[in-house]
Amino acid sequence: MHAINYEAPKSLDEAVKLLAAHGEKARPLSGGTDLLIQLRAGTRRPEFVVDIKEIPELARISFSLQHGLKLGAAVPCIAIHENGDMRKYYPGLTEAAHLIGSLQIQSRATVGGNLCNGSPAADTTPALVALGAQARLAGPKGERIVPVDGFCLAPGRTVLQPGELLVELQIPAPERHASDAYLRFIPRNEMDIAVVGVGAALSLDVSDDRVVEARIGLGAVGPTPIFAAEASKSLIGKTLDAAAIERAAKLAVAAATPIDDMRGTAEFRRHVVGVLTRRTLAIAAERARAANQR
Amino acid sequence: MANKVIVETNINGDPVELLCEPRQSLLEVLRDVLELTGSKEGCLTGDCGACTVVIDGRPVCSCLMLGVEATGKKITTIEGLAAGASLHVLQQKFLENASLQCGICTPGFLMSAKALLDRNPNPTEAEIRYSLAGNLCRCTGYDKIVRAVTDAAAAMAGRGRPAHGTVPSETASGMAGEMLAKGEVK
Amino acid sequence: MAASSTNGFRVIGTRPIRHDGVDKVTGRAKYGADYAFPGMLHGKVLRSPHPHARIKSIKVDKALALPGVKAIVTAADLPELPDKMEAAGEQAVNLNHLSMNILARGKALYDGHPIAAVAATSPHIADEALRLIEVEYEVLPPVMTVEDAMKPGATILLPSLRNKEDGADKETNVAAHIQFKRGDVAEGFKQADYVIEREFKTAMVHQGYIEPHNAVGIYNADGHATIYCSTQGSFVVRGLSAVVLGISEGKIKVVPAEIGGGFGGKIPIYLEPLSVLLSMKTGHPVKMTMTRAEVLRATGPTSGSTIRCKMGATKDGKIVAAQCWLAYEAGAFPGSPVGSGAMTILAPYNIPNVLVDAYDVVVNRPKTAAYRAPGASNAAMASETVVDELAEKCGIDPLDMRLLNGVEEGTPQIVGPPFKRIGFKETLEAIKNSPHYQSRLTGANRGRGVASGFWFNVGLQSSAMVNLHTDGTVSVVIGSVDIGGTRAAQAMIAAEVLGVDINDVRPTIADTDSIGHTDVTAGSRTCFATGWAVYEAAQDCVRQLKERAARQWEKKPDEIVFENGTLSPAQPGGDIKPMSIKQIAPRLARTGGPIVGRATVNARSVGPAFASVCVDVEVDPDTGKTQILRATIAQDAGKAIHPSYVEGQMQGGMAQGLGWGLNEEYFYDDRGILRNTGLLDYRMPTCLDLPEIETAIVEVPTPGHPLGIRGVGEVSIVAPPAALANAIYHAVGVRMTELPMSPPRLLKAILKKRAAGEAQAAAAD
CATH class of the missing domain: 3.10.20.30 (Beta-grasp domain)
Known part of the structure; x- marks a missing residue:
């Protein structure tokens, strides 16, 4: 590996200044489970590595039914799984975080890093897209908030500008009968990267089981994570019966633009998008019906 | 430099x-x-x-x-891991169960198992397998490793354990496979 | 588990704690990468980014100018070796090819082929130096499959390979064609009521040892070199490194470190001569270790293959004819295990009419190495699924089909003399009687499959010494490295013969200067052949002990009895008191000096091994994913010395076979570049992918061996892929003919069957 300089700022201000000073030569370090591999492979060669885990604001999970969730960019996945609010109010996102690699990886890896790494196969990104998450960014020109849908531009590329970093992810509190789910397909039972990932969030009117709000996010079936807009829209206002789910699954398949690679063929991935969309919607619906959040 | x-x-x-x-x-x-x-x-x-x-x-x-x-x-x-000259129960159970062949993965397995038992002294087989899934072993097929961790948890809790070095077939009835098929892992 | 008997034995058949155990659970055991020496440099290898390319020039100036870089070597620094075969473990090696695989000369022949090596003061600097070496390549078209390599007009990898069949002399990628014949297959198939013919493809797979290759080379100014490395055969490393370096074998000492898995893949040499070469150039010890990507790109794998298998049976289940065609990827240089594939594919069955053709084919992939029963798993995938289909046609239980046609003592082998006492049918009976096979499998999309495997095993050469110490304890010195309980088993054999406590025996693995020649820890030979040597060395101690007692008691040695560690006169009487080893040991100095038992063996007659397995699966018909529910293996161990480590070999081989069957494969892109160079995408089973693996040790002693031992290291990997294929068929009704049976492949087959079913139903309407 090439020589690097390491900084561990204690405040967001300090981090922003460091990153601004070094611009494209710097890279924020969160869990490091992707970055260290890239440094070794030489696919990224930053001169400055800025560790953001010492910044208290970035290492926090805060949740309330009034304000929703603020998930710090440096919170390790295992802390999400161990958080009662996360498990109760965002079970899909929590599952996605708990699916990333092994426990060893989850002890380090973060949802923020998963997003900023820009991999189309990131497990937590479709779950965030389904939840309508927003990303709060800080940079030399100040702060801005952007939707997670559209955050990734291409494999390994995001909207983050040189010197900019992700501070936190913001997700609204769930409605009374709302919940989410995430499923991925992998060939083994553990340790693989998603061949297909599907996140779904549903809000229901339980009086007649009608869908009030629906969002479906897809992973590993295009150059970036995908918000399946048509599939999501097709559910809104409908009774969540087998026909509605089937229609949404078909539209989700149509939204996917997968390729053939060592993890699966395009044909396989398209088929599995349908399978997982059906399964994910069923789980999210069951959870939403059972939920009674406020 | x-x-x-x-x-x-x-x-x-x-x-x-x-x-x-x-x-x-x-x-x-x-x-x-x-x-x-x-x-x-x-x-x-x-x-x-x-x-x-x-x-x-x-x-x-x-x-x-x-x-x-x-x-x-x-x-x-x-x-x-060992406390001075005396081995940790996990180390002892790995030896008794012949849980290592080449031994290169053994330190990593022991540390994962220690992290598990420190947090959860009474894990199910599903929890043990899940906690060890980030450790690859190419020699053993994992069978004897899982048994050692099960034994160690029992010994640490002062419970009995199967007779030394035996693998009673009545307990080896495909439970792990059923558990995996049902997705009981997480 | 079938209890292995301790009948007649005191130590053998028990389960003591291994002698190297504490070192290995405390992190103290030293593997090759754990060695460090004063002034040590770190070496790294530059590898070809092209699968097939002419090397036009290599410029190293910029790399040499990087501070901390001490030396760079290329093929120009090694002698050019002749096209000549030399034996190395289970396989023979061509010296020219051997050298060209250490450093490419003229052409790079696979993605990852070594081009140059650097020594620097830190591994990071060596890595950075690799980026500064400028290599000019002329990229050539890659040849990636046996089909492409065998086509007329195919791009040629090695101009020295000639096809001389039919009197011709042409360039070829086919390094060898082997044929076996018995009876008349055409006539045989005429007698058959059912004939099944299928074509199979199996993907290239890696041994997958967790420890990457490593070596520390130290070259001294006096011309002597020492190599510390993790290898399956220290004598192979010594011999082949000497040849590659052009120095005499006696000037190299190889110190075998602990080894983190091998499965055949740590028989070849890769880094060992390079570390010495860099040490020669720099005058410093040089340590080299591979990354996982290097391991996958440039070491190991075993062949992918194309196999056609046709078998015919009569209505009552008798297999009357079989014809097989096998082509195996050798990698960049000749030497795939297609020969053993051809010899094992029909070995479990007594078939009167047989014709087998086998082809060893070079392709632009890494040179293949042995992998646990090399070549046999590919072959069994074909034959064992065809046998399953025939059993179904005949309406016979698949185990009964195998019992009906299986070989036994006296059955003539297709190649070689009739079988001596073997335990094939016993493994089938053990599966039949297992709680697993006796249980009922219920539930949708679930199926059970069985299959059997055969492996030759080898004997070869081993040396052993047994030293008796003055306190009555014993040390056993061997040259076989301990890859999974060797020390324990060898100590148990010595303890058994000498009648001492197992904890009074210390086993030691010696370097190549300190023990006689010992062949590789491979071929399922260590317990068998080194165990035989230790047995004889311990007997040599006993002979000497009898002489000492005879001298003391003024008797002849043959008038002394040695039993359970105690010497006594054959005819009791007088005031002679029996003496234990503990009693006689302190008096050695006064009774003639130290006792060292010695023995060497060159075992030619070996006991072949058989295993049968049973697997239950559940398939998700919507995704093609297979979950293994239950797995059982029955294997003939001849005599299980340490049953826990025998079970370990059975379970470990089974686990590898199941991984081979479901998800492991080399994935090359259309430019011939390996895409899955890490353990994320080279998918070996985790402990969440496997159930418990139930074991039944069968003990049918090997005739001729003093303890009846039969090698147990390899045969366990042969049957599992075929058993999985059979189980998947019984779960979802599709016959899989391609490995791995990964979800995309299986789903495609399921959907194809579903579509065919729907078309049929539509036609019937």
């Missing part, structure tokens, strides 16, 4: 001050700087778990962490 930095950390109960390059991983620091070669390198990508150490109570792949990130942490490596 290189921009070495001083790192203050705690390894196996002792405060340690060391000098390393920022590009050196914790694994390199342990092995090459501190000569603690019990943590093994198998992949450098976090996929095999041979370099697992326990940091502040959690299992971590030391290959995916920089040495400088160890500042202020409490690290336990395989060299710190």
